[in-house]
Amino acid sequence: MQQTDIQTKAPSALLALTELPRALAELGALPWAAPLLATAPRGDGHPVLVLPGFVTTDRSTAILRGFLEGHGYDAHAWELGRNLGPKAIGRHGQKLVARILQVHEATGKKVSLVGWSLGGVMARLAAKRIPHAVRQVITLGSPFSGSPKASNVWRAYEMLTGQKVDDDHTRSQLNEVSSPPPVPSTAIYSRGDGVVAWQNCCEEIGPTSDNIEVYGSHCGLGINASVLYAVADRLAQAEDDWHPFERTGLRALVYPSAGHA
Numbered sequence: 001m002q003q004t005d006i007q008t009k010a011p012s013a014l015l016a017l018t019e020l021p022r023a024l025a026e027l028g029a030l031p032w033a034a035p036l037l038a039t040a041p042r043g044d045g046h047p048v049l050v051l052p053g054f055v056t057t058d059r060s061t062a063i064l065r066g067f068l069e070g071h072g073y074d075a076h077a078w079e080l081g082r083n084l085g086p087k088a089i090g091r092h093g094q095k096l097v098a099r100i101l102q103v104h105e106a107t108g109k110k111v112s113l114v115g116w117s118l119g120g121v122m123a124r125l126a127a128k129r130i131p132h133a134v135r136q137v138i139t140l141g142s143p144f145s146g147s148p149k150a151s152n153v154w155r156a157y158e159m160l161t162g163q164k165v166d167d168d169h170t171r172s173q174l175n176e177v178s179s180p181p182p183v184p185s186t187a188i189y190s191r192g193d194g195v196v197a198w199q200n201c202c203e204e205i206g207p208t209s210d211n212i213e214v215y216g217s218h219c220g221l222g223i224n225a226s227v228l229y230a231v232a233d234r235l236a237q238a239e240d241d242w243h244p245f246e247r248t249g250l251r252a253l254v255y256p257s258a259g260h261a
Contacts, residue, residue: 008150008197015194016152022192023220030063033225040229041236043072046135047103048112048235050075051096051119052083053141053222054157061116064222064231068114071232076103076111083118085161091169093125100126100133110135112235116222117141117196118157120187125173127181136184136242138234139201140221141193145178146200153195184208184242186234188227193218210244213256226254 030037048068050061058077065075080088080095089096103111112135115123120142127134148154148165158164180203187203189211195218203209216224233245247255 008146008199010150010152011194019194019217019219022217026220026224040232046109047074047107051078051115053117057082067228096126104133112136114138124177124181127183131182134183138186140188141201141218143196143200150197180209186210188212190214190216208242212245
């Protein structure tokens with residue numbers, strides 16, 4: 001069950017201050033994790049579109065896309081510039097929808113969407129609009145439920161995007177993305193998130209929806225070895241045979257929760 005707005009608060013300032021050093025540590029750990037990452041499930045060549053987080057560009061997802069390419073996926077950048085909310089995807093998400101349809105039509109296959117932070121919120125919105133072109137959605141620390149003010153960057157969001165987080169248009173879109181999309185979806189989150197409230201990044205558990213908890217920072221989710229492995233695992237499932245993430249054996253040491261908040 002999702003937490004209510006009253007119960008959910010933004011991460012502490014202290015936790016937010018640790019974001020950069022923790023993300024750098026996660027990046028530095030990647031070479032050590034390489035042998036384990038090499039055992040991650042291989043892909044079937046289907047297209048995967050990776051969406052960057054707030055104020056970042058495709059450069060921030062280069063490592064994630066490179067990893068996916070190396071594991072047999074046709075990874076694509078979103079090519080919409082810096083993620084400044086509606087300035088990047090259009091007020092109604094039309095630019096993102098067009099980009100997904102472009103990849104879908106060029107490959108002849110449904111497109112999996114992997115969105116980091118705000119990018120994941122956008123991915124869920126697009127999946128609601130064009131489910132026929134989307135294979136599945138994976139979000140990384142994406143606050144798609146609860147109050148948008150349960151974040152340490154909401155003021156910066158309003159200033160840089162020109163969009164108020166509590167206006168009718170924003171609330172309508174958040175209401176739309178808060179429920180699971182009509183395609184398989186997985187929400188990856190960390191209770192150590194110093195940017196957004198982790199409670200708002202959790203999916204409603206259902207027949208085709210799941211949560212995966214990891215240890216890590218918000219800014220390091222796209223370069224976190226446990227996240228990379230989990231994303232590869234989710235993408236490797238057959239299109240008509242989605243199932244929840246397995247946490248048996250050694251995985252239980254890396255993925256702490258049972259799939260729910």
